Amino acid sequence: MDGSLIPVDVTGHDSFMPRFHRRKVILVTGGAGFVGSHLCERLIAEGHSVVCLDNLLTGRKENVAGLLDHPQFRFLEQDILNRIDWQGPLDEIYNLACAASPPLYQRDPIHTFRTCTEGVLNLLALARATGARILQASTSEVYGDPEISPQHEGYRGCVNTVGPRACYDEGKRAAETLFWEFGAHQGLEVRIARIFNTYGPRMSPEDGRVVSNFIVQALTRSDITLYGDGMQTRSFCYVDDLVAGLMALMASEVSEPVNLGNPGEFTMRELAEMVLTQTGSSSRLVHRPLPVDDPRQRRPDIAQAARLLGWAPTVPLAEGIARTIRHFAGEPQVVRAREAL
Numbered sequence: 188m189d190g191s192l193i194p195v196d197v198t199g200h201d202s203f204m205p206r207f208h209r210r211k212v213i214l215v216t217g218g219a220g221f222v223g224s225h226l227c228e229r230l231i232a233e234g235h236s237v238v239c240l241d242n243l244l245t246g247r248k249e250n251v252a253g254l255l256d257h258p259q260f261r262f263l264e265q266d267i268l269n270r271i272d273w274q275g276p277l278d279e280i281y282n283l284a285c286a287a288s289p290p291l292y293q294r295d296p297i298h299t300f301r302t303c304t305e306g307v308l309n310l311l312a313l314a315r316a317t318g319a320r321i322l323q324a325s326t327s328e329v330y331g332d333p334e335i336s337p338q339h340e341g342y343r344g345c346v347n348t349v350g351p352r353a354c355y356d357e358g359k360r361a362a363e364t365l366f367w368e369f370g371a372h373q374g375l376e377v378r379i380a381r382i383f384n385t386y387g388p389r390m391s392p393e394d395g396r397v398v399s400n401f402i403v404q405a406l407t408r409s410d411i412t413l414y415g416d417g418m419q420t421r422s423f424c425y426v427d428d429l430v431a432g433l434m435a436l437m438a439s440e441v442s443e444p445v446n447l448g449n450p451g452e453f454t455m456r457e458l459a460e461m462v463l464t465q466t467g468s469s470s471r472l473v474h475r476p477l478p479v480d481d482p483r484q485r486r487p488d489i490a491q492a493a494r495l496l497g498w499a500p501t502v503p504l505a506e507g508i509a510r511t512i513r514h515f516a517g518e519p520q521v522v523r524a525r526e527a528l
């Protein structure tokens with residue numbers, strides 16, 4: 188594969204039928220990542236043709252292994268910074284391409300920022316050329332270290348433009364601006380999802396985010412690394428709920444940003460204790476320095492999503508964590524580490 192998009196010839200596409208009556212051709216960038224792989228799976232299950240484009244920076248081909256032989260699924264290894272050469276019809280684009288874990292997006296901050304700006308411009312150009320509706324995976328990080336709680340869409344945020352998180356936070360803010368401009372002034376159908384911390388099966392064990400870290404540490408009886416005093420809060424959404432929200436937003440007529448997340452708010456200490464209880468692990472809690480600019484609190488106001496999309500999350504944290512623990516217990520590197528105990 189030379190990296191450029193090629194027409195999908197397996198779509199049964201009939202351009203004369205309205206959008207909601209026919210199988211769609213859908214591009215999912217970042218589709219081999221944690222959230223993207225679940226989204227690809229759902230879209231295929233609903234009968235659509237899916238082109239998954241990913242540079243495998245933080246994603247894994249194993250995440251879409253179950254789809255690779257599906258006739259309606261195509262995998263393309265490509266960076267969204269490179270020109271996307273599409274020759275066929277395209278109905279929808281979900282842009283999920285971007286490392287999401289702080290240690291990973293900070294590894295090459297310029298690439299992260301370019302992914303959110305130049306990469307997004309490439310995708311917006313593709314949407315304009317094909318007439319596809321396009322959704323951006325934005326983030327609660329656009330609110331930075333928020334001074335209000337919960338955070339509603341009208342809140343403009345408190346973001347450091349020059350700290351270690353800026354490449355991601357400011358990149359995602361710039362991406363929202365680009366989406367808004369192309370929607371307001373270039374006639375594109377844009378959707379903007381402000382996603383709050385999401386977790387579930389297929390997070391990489393090496394991802395470095397808190398849920399995967401704590402579960403892998405507990406399962407392998409390593410120390411649980413609590414950054415700072417552990418009293419900072421996050422609100423965790425199970426991945427299936429998020430995917431349902433993304434699809435509802437894409438199907439809606441809502442072009443303003445919409446928060447998608449689970450409003451249940453927990454301290455990192457509470458999360459650690461829940462993981463320890465559920466795994467029955469003897470791991471110790473140890474404190475590590477709080478990363479620079481780590482937000483102290485985060486909780487979504489999801490009134491807009493409820494009103495405009497009829498969406499609300501359904502999976503409580505304890506249940507989602509149990510499912511995620513079961514997944515991680517089967518990850519080869521966790522299995523090996525447990526055998527060596």
Ligand code: NAD
Nearest residue numbers: 217220221222242243244245246266267283284285384385
């Ligand atoms: P992830 O790191 O598992 O997935 C991101 C995917 O994008 C990976 O497969 C990676 O290889 C790919 N990618 C990165 N840069 C790329 C590039 N330049 N070109 C092509 N592919 C590229 O992270 P995730 O948790 O699945 O997040 C998916 C999206 O949702 C991201 O855009 C992220 O910013 C957003 N988001 C996620 C969360 C969350 O808690 N999971 C919260 C807010 C926003």
Ligand code: UDP
Nearest residue numbers: 289395396397398400412413414419455481
């Ligand atoms: N965190 C932690 N231990 C870890 C990883 C993260 O205490 O091993 C904390 C981190 O400092 C932050 C919260 O957990 O306060 C969520 O971190 P994550 O990287 O998952 O996402 P963020 O919301 O910060 O982007």
